[in-house]
Amino acid sequence: MYSYSHRNILDTLQFSKEDLDFLIKKSKKMHSLQESGDAFGILKGKLLASLFFEASTRTRLSFETAMERLGGRLVSTVGFQFSSISKGETLYDTMKMIEGYADIAVIRHPVEGSSRIAAGAVSIPVINAGDGAGQHPTQALLDLYTIISEKGTLDGLSIAFIGDLKYGRTIHSLINLLRHYSVHLYLISPEELRLPDTYKKYLSGFPMTWEETTDIKAVWDSDVAYVTRIQEERFADHREYERLKDIYKVNKELVLASKKQTTILHPLPRVNELSTDVDDLPNAAYFRQAKYGVVVRMALLCLSLGVDF
Amino acid sequence: MYSYSHRNILDTLQFSKEDLDFLIKKSKKMHSLQESGDAFGILKGKLLASLFFEASTRTRLSFETAMERLGGRLVSTVGFQFSSISKGETLYDTMKMIEGYADIAVIRHPVEGSSRIAAGAVSIPVINAGDGAGQHPTQALLDLYTIISEKGTLDGLSIAFIGDLKYGRTIHSLINLLRHYSVHLYLISPEELRLPDTYKKYLSGFPMTWEETTDIKAVWDSDVAYVTRIQEERFADHREYERLKDIYKVNKELVLASKKQTTILHPLPRVNELSTDVDDLPNAAYFRQAKYGVVVRMALLCLSLGVDF
Amino acid sequence: MYSYSHRNILDTLQFSKEDLDFLIKKSKKMHSLQESGDAFGILKGKLLASLFFEASTRTRLSFETAMERLGGRLVSTVGFQFSSISKGETLYDTMKMIEGYADIAVIRHPVEGSSRIAAGAVSIPVINAGDGAGQHPTQALLDLYTIISEKGTLDGLSIAFIGDLKYGRTIHSLINLLRHYSVHLYLISPEELRLPDTYKKYLSGFPMTWEETTDIKAVWDSDVAYVTRIQEERFADHREYERLKDIYKVNKELVLASKKQTTILHPLPRVNELSTDVDDLPNAAYFRQAKYGVVVRMALLCLSLGVDF
Known part of the structure; x- marks a missing residue:
């Protein structure tokens, strides 16, 4: 028991x-x-x-x-x-x-x-x-609970992670929880900010599947999109930050073009990667988080x- | 109703x-x-x-x-x-x-x-x-409540405001409340720190009357004197602050010379504009505020x- | 009564x-x-x-x-x-x-x-x-209560104070309380950090006795050893601090060599004057403080x- x-x-x-x-x-x-x-x-x-x-x-x-x-x-x-x-x-x-x-x-x-x-x-x-x-385990647990509360279930969902997958602590923590479920991940990031191998090693042998891409259009196939900020404080080279900071922009146009009712999450605070014009959509769940x-x-x-x- | x-x-x-x-x-x-x-x-x-x-x-x-x-x-x-x-x-x-x-x-x-x-x-x-x-509306409401608690009523009172009427936020807010009552205001300030026109426009069409003066002796005709600090942080030109900061001083001698039992208020903190020798007078209401x-x-x-x- | x-x-x-x-x-x-x-x-x-x-x-x-x-x-x-x-x-x-x-x-x-x-x-x-x-009177009161709680009584105890007896506020305060009891103090410090005369004047005419020494071995005759930090911020001359800061070190070896079950107290925070190898001894009462x-x-x-x- x-x-x-x-x-x-x-x-x-x-x-x-x-x-x-x-x-x-x-x-x-x-x-x-x-x-x-x-x-x-x-x-x-x-x-x-x-x-x-x-x-x-x-x-x-x-x-x-x-x-x-x-x-x-x-x-x-x-x-x-x-x-x-x-x-x-x-x-x-x-x-x-x-x-x-x-x-x-x-x-x-x-x-x-x-x-x-x-x-x-x-x-x-x-x-x-x-x-x-x-x-940041409690952030991951609340993210998990948010997805379930918004979508009713986890099983069968496609979930996109967008942004800084290299330094994004909340993403690393949440993936460790999602691996237990039958979900598919789209890991959307520039090459320089891909999920490090050190985190990938925890993901094999679990029902979760995943693929990496640089194309934000993967959001259109996702039930959930988890957007993250490119964190300035993580970059040693400021020019690299400047080059990457605005690489992805989730806005109303992108969300409305999705084939699914994509629920938008963000651990907040946001800067430019998530437009305020998304706020009014019923899909915007980041304040309910x-x-x-x-x-x-x-x-x-x-x-x-x-x-x- | x-x-x-x-x-x-x-x-x-x-x-x-x-x-x-x-x-x-x-x-x-x-x-x-x-x-x-x-x-x-x-x-x-x-x-x-x-x-x-x-x-x-x-x-x-x-x-x-x-x-x-x-x-x-x-x-x-x-x-x-x-x-x-x-x-x-x-x-x-x-x-x-x-x-x-x-x-x-x-x-x-x-x-x-x-x-x-x-x-x-x-x-x-x-x-x-x-x-x-x-x-700062709650400060104004507590000032209003203080006057009523100390004097029993507002109607018929003469109320002096002393000091920085230009930048004094608490004064601007309180005057907006007092305009509804049959009170008379003495606005005592140096020319440079008079109540700005932008605040005066809210005062017409109300029972409150008011007059401006540079003479602190108007306190002697007042039931209430509301003393304020000249705020250093508001002055772009430090010499102007130095010239004006000690222009008015409310002390025991001034208060005792009043024709009325003038109640002294101050939003605190005070610097030199209100002497500590006033503290022991029963009229000193600023700590009760x-x-x-x-x-x-x-x-x-x-x-x-x-x-x- | x-x-x-x-x-x-x-x-x-x-x-x-x-x-x-x-x-x-x-x-x-x-x-x-x-x-x-x-x-x-x-x-x-x-x-x-x-x-x-x-x-x-x-x-x-x-x-x-x-x-x-x-x-x-x-x-x-x-x-x-x-x-x-x-x-x-x-x-x-x-x-x-x-x-x-x-x-x-x-x-x-x-x-x-x-x-x-x-x-x-x-x-x-x-x-x-x-x-x-x-x-710092409440610190002294809790130190007193700690000794009584740990030893059952104060009467007849030998209590060593070790470290900075010149600037140590907690020591000055605690001695003022201990003077009322039949205890003997060993005041262990370098010459430069002895208890100032200004504090000694409060100690005559009371049952407490005391002696000064520079030798940390007095701990071996003590029921209680109260260790204090040499406080860097109290020294005008940094070289003096450097010379004195590690002059006494209470460690497991010293404590175990005691003739008595010496209870170790420290107001915390500690730096080097109290080794972490003491932490596991039942005599270590500083965390219970x-x-x-x-x-x-x-x-x-x-x-x-x-x-x-």
């Missing part, structure tokens, strides 16, 4: 197909509890430490909203204010202190692998809210704390 | 005389609920997004206190920490995200007109907590959320 | 032996309430203003955790965000505003004596969370607010 066993959320590779099915089911349940006003109070008396060693307001507000919506409490810290760090304190020591304060910790950190170090230091559950070039993200994180907070709902 | 209809609080010009009478009545009610300890719990389960795109600790703490005093919850963000903004995100996109999180938003922004853009983006209520050179501000904002949060009290 | 009478917590010198006995007893009581889950709700409806004029995340999170664990509410501000200050506002004016918002204030400030100024300005209780080179700190501050918040438990 299946039993969910993840206290820490560190990596998308930690989840089996059964885990994902369970998480989707629980997110749906939380979604309806939240809609009916019955979620408030589930985490009464529980305390979340929201530890953002780098600013990421979108993610921080989502987690903090999730905790507040459950009636829990939180202490919060952002960025350079974490003064002990500048005095030379290690992450290990910081976490041992936090263990004495809170029931659960969410950690965002600029250094890859730091959430695993944090989780190893303490007996309270730790949720990775993004660590450098590493994982924010709301889905809250209920997924509400579910995860409860599950990690071992509080049933 | 009168029905209050403002979900968004964006501008002082949006309020009719009946609106103001209603808001004063509700603020009084909230004041007594707060004093008796019965306000806590009124906004149980409601979530405020406190969005300060520029730091304004005084205003932020006032709104956050208001929400906490009602037993509501909040998520909060300040200034440069709003990392998505530096990645190029528009206010529109930020607000669409916030709409998925919170039940109501308070927004402070350095750019005039941004609160209106924010409100236009979302279906949740938006309260303007100051947008650049624009409006902080407390009045909390109950006014408590009332506004409830009204915008449609929660009765 | 004894009656505890401290609303403000400003200084360790304010406490008598009876006060300390009472605070230890109440901290124990709060500790068991917290462990059993019965502390939540004791401060329902109360509002804490957490005012950190300089960043000190460790201390801020501890106080905010304490307030949240009691079911209270808080408004919080950190460092340069305190924008009114940069506009020239005095601490007095800031506190008069806060008085209109909150039921109690915790204040951290870079300038010695500022917590006393803050407390003098307002009618709400003020707790000093560290003011410059001055006092964080948890003790929360219950001590929970007790203090209730006592200052006059809320019984």
Whole structure:
């Protein structure tokens, strides 16, 4: 019999197909509890430490909203204010202190692998809210939940990923979840920004199929298009960024030309790769993602704390 | 029959005389609920997004206190920490995200007109907590409530405004409310800092009368004196600031020489324009303003959320 | 009959032996309430203003955790965000505003004596969370409670202080409390960093005895060793810091060579003066200090607010 066993959320590779099915089911349940006003109070008396060693307001507000919506409490810290760090304190020591304060910790950190170090230091559950070039597992889970909520199912879907597949952390994380499903991926990027081999090695032996292309018209064969920003901060050579930044543009004209009712996703923030003229289309699901993200994180907070709902 | 209809609080010009009478009545009610300890719990389960795109600790703490005093919850963000903004995100996109999180938003922004853009983006209520050179309507409402609480009525009062009437946002906003009442204004400023014509055009056709003067002795004929700081940051020419900054000084001697029991207000922070020797006078109401501000904002949060009290 | 009478917590010198006995007893009581889950709700409806004029995340999170664990509410501000200050506002004016918002204030400030100024300005209780080179009384109280919790008693203990006894604020504060007990201190430091005479004058006429030494081996005769960091920021001459910073190193080998079961304390953050190989020893109490700190501050918040438990 299946039993969910993840206290820490560190990596998308930690989840089996059964885990994902369970998480989707629980997110749906939380979604309806939240809609009916019955979620408030589930985490009464529980305390979340929201530890953002780098600013990421979108993610921080989502987690903090999730905790507040459950009636829990939180202490919060952002960025350079974490003064002990500048005095030379290690992450290990910081976490041992936090263990004495809170029931659960969410950690965002600029250094890859730091959430695993944090989780190893303490007996309270730790949720990775993004660590450098590493994982952002809750973003991937909310993306998965968004697709299912918008399309009803995953099985048989064609999903296009567009943009920076080389550095796009959210894409790397989401593909690790989608591999468990019978979906087909169009990986649309310029040659220079293709999905690195290091990520491809996790994709064999799974029902998911995929193909690479440079042609954005693959969107027209896709049920879902996941658009991403070309991230300036990832490029050592600024001229390369300038050359590539506007290579793809998803706009209303492109979306309306699709053979399918293509649902448009974007992890946000967007710059020019996704036109505002798409916003009014019913297919534009990227603003609804924010709301889905809250209920997924509400579910995860409860599950990690071992509080049933 | 009168029905209050403002979900968004964006501008002082949006309020009719009946609106103001209603808001004063509700603020009084909230004041007594707060004093008796019965306000806590009124906004149980409601979530405020406190969005300060520029730091304004005084205003932020006032709104956050208001929400906490009602037993509501909040998520909060300040200034440069709003990392998505530096990645190029528009206010529109930020607000669409916030709409998925919170039940109501308070927004402070350095750019005039941004609160209106924010409100236009979302279906949740938006309260303007100051947008650049624009409006600061809740400050004006709390100033109005302060005068009424201190003097018992507005009708027949003489009210002096002293200092920077050109750039003083709080003055511009408050005058828009006072125009509905039978009051007389003394606008006391140096020639260079007189009330701009653009604000004067809203004042005709209302019961309020006003006259301009450079002489601070007009305070002696005033029931209320509203003192403001000459704001260094508004001057392009620093020498002009140096020449004007200490032009008026409200001190104990001036206040005691008044023919009336002149009540002294100041939006704070003060520098040299208001001496600390005034603090001990019973007429010094500027510290009580902080407390009045909390109950006014408590009332506004409830009204915008449609929660009765 | 004894009656505890401290609303403000400003200084360790304010406490008598009876006060300390009472605070230890109440901290124990709060500790068991917290462990059993019965502390939540004791401060329902109360509002804490957490005012950190300089960043000190460790201390801020501890106080905010304490307030949240009691079911209270808080408004919080950190460092340069305190924008009114940069506009020239005095601490007095800031506190008069806060008085209109909150039921109690915790204040951290870079300038010695500022917590006393803050407390003098307002009618709400003020707790000093560290003011410059001055006092940090709640740190001293939690250190005291940590020793008693770890050793069962204070009477008859030998306690070593190691490191920077000249600038170490936490040491100065803790010694003021320990003087009331029959303990013996080994003050271990290089000549340049000995306890200043100004602190020694408070130690005569009390049961505590003490001796100074430069030899770290005094740890082997100690029941408790309180290790402190040599603080780089306190040295005007950087070469002096470089020469002294690694003069003492408490490591596993040293601790295991002790004739007693020496309990190791450290106010954290640590750098090199305390090796991580000590962490696994049962004697290493410095991470448990964080948890003790929360219950001590929970007790203090209730006592200052006059809320019984």
